[in-house]
Amino acid sequence: MKYTKEFSEIFNHPSRGEFLCRAIRPSDKEGLVMALKDLSIESRKKRFLTLKKGFTEKELKIFTEVDFVRHVALAILKVVDQSFEPVGTVRFFVDEDNLERAEFAITILDKFQGLGIGNYLFDHLCEAAKERGIKELYGTASTENNKIVKLMKKKGEVKSKVITHGILELSLKLG
């Protein structure tokens, strides 16, 4: 399998230089905390469906101690001289009762949005999902989050259903 704990790939952006896409590691906890501070209020609300102030210990553990079996998570970082600047993450969690279905979430820091990095990450995520026999990726989003719908529509037909006021479940069948 390509998408394991060892996964790592350099991505050369046409205008913004070199990025590193790799599997999330337990040592990324501090990076996640710092990155949340850089995420705008609007982006936090879109990602977490609430204005997130910070991560709990439990959340940091879940988000960074990834098994790459039911839970796959990739990070993308900007290469800056000898170090790396957080850019975003993407992940999916396979459903407990349906191994062919997984919920995904994607976060790109505001200053890196609109550059195609979300598409790049989502492409990888779809490949990782297919590798594991997942046939459908779905996400929970605000009814006003058009960006995620656009992202998903690039990979195929998106179906939506209402979960509750203001919240939709958007699903994509993987070809």
Add this chain to the structure above:
Amino acid sequence: MEAVWYKSYPAQAAKEIDPDKYMSINEVIEESCQKFAGQVAYINMGVSMTYSEVKEKSDAFAHYLIDELDLKKGDVIAIQMPNLLQYPVVLYGAFKAGLIVVNTNPLYTEREVKKVMQDSGAKAIVICENFLSKLENILPETKIEHIITTQIGDFFPLVKRTLTNFVVKKVKKMVPAFKGDYIGLNKAISIGSNSYREFPEVHRDDIALFQYTGGTTGKTKAAMLTHRNLIANMEQMAEWIVAGLGDSRPMSLAPLPIYHVFTLSVNIMGFFKMGMPNLLITNPRDLSSLIADIKTYKPELAIVVNTLLQALLNNEEFQKLDLSYMKFSVAGGMALKKSVKEQWEKMTKSRVIEGYGLTEASPVVSCNPTIGEDVAGSIGIPIPSTEVKITNLDGEEVGFGEEGELCVRGPQVMQGYWNQPEETAQVLSEDGWLRTGDYASIDERGFIRILDRKKDMILVSGFNVYPNEVEDVLLEIDDVADVAAIGQDNERSGQVVKVFIVKKSERLTKEKVIAYAKENLAGYKVPKIVEFIDELPKNNVGKVLRRELR
């Protein structure tokens, strides 16, 4: 969708109206003031104001705005006062001066006033003194250059004016101390009455109102409503109401706030145009005074909301009244409960018909007929010149009986949100369809039923509350780690705000949460229920599961 609802229209109601009949609202005001010159236009606290007086004062005020303050067409003026005789005078004066009006809720906290003033760029404000100290605190952060103040009794005859203002200030102590020295409205009108400069030419496509409404992302948004939008809705409602009135033009009770577009459009625009006196109620929570006014003036029509009807029906004094003279009432703002409708109709021996609207549609979209079939639980049929459709989640139109989002098109639909092109694009299509954010279905006769809300919104006594806005404020409290706000059903107000809070420290109490909310949010947005929990329910990827909280 085929306009099958025409078959349920009252015989006298036209299917279409002409939204271009008037060049601007000013033409409507002028025409009405000439036609009904000596008649009473407004009554408040026992004092009447005729159409001639409305014209005289609003003309003078408009002159003051243009000549003394040098305000230009398109400048923004805010109005912040409860229902008083001054309100329509200031509103019409602002329209005549070619200004854009921002109706500002007097219940707003400093923070909320600041948001609205900053976003709108208001250069002037006419404000009731009761709210002035709050404005002074945020004034340096706004673009306001001119403040005109008014006291509650300013438009009353001398003795009553002096007494009323004294009681409000010195006895009831309803005017917190303010620092500055400002020109009073009466003085401004007096100065303006000496000027005869021509008013600017105002066109129906000019913006008349920035009408603020919240949003799911918590952003403050103002619907831009043009003169044409307001004239259209006024004409549409006039067709509807006249069908139920015939030739009579009775007095209407106006207990709902003028700063809310429902009363502004129906009472202050529509009924004014029709020559119907409006009985303005300053404080509808003071049921004794409200009931006394009803006893004295016997208004035959009422524009109401479910919460108010419930409060009146439960009042012993009100239960003793004989209201059989009433013609009908129109309820909007929130769902009209079947039991409340039945009780009110039994008591008044007249109908209360339910309508529906939203700020973005000036506001009325649909209403039950004033004559003929009135369907309980339905928001009625589209009013004249209004198209509706139901769309599925992919934006495709569906048929009668199917469920989906209610969309509206008509001359009453806004131009968009002020300074928010992205937000506008989310609700308004290029061919003029407005997505309401409400799930509905339309039956084979065209009667619409609202099923649920697509928007994440709480409706408290007809006022919109967005969970995001409440959450953002409470998250400012240091000891709050996490919060989620939902609407909880309530017998009296439809819904109340309930919050779930994850504490960072045991120091945090419910009282502290509510106190902070009261300081920063208008009363109807303040949570009525606070529940502390260990953790908000979340899914595997960390998203809050609001459905589990509901």
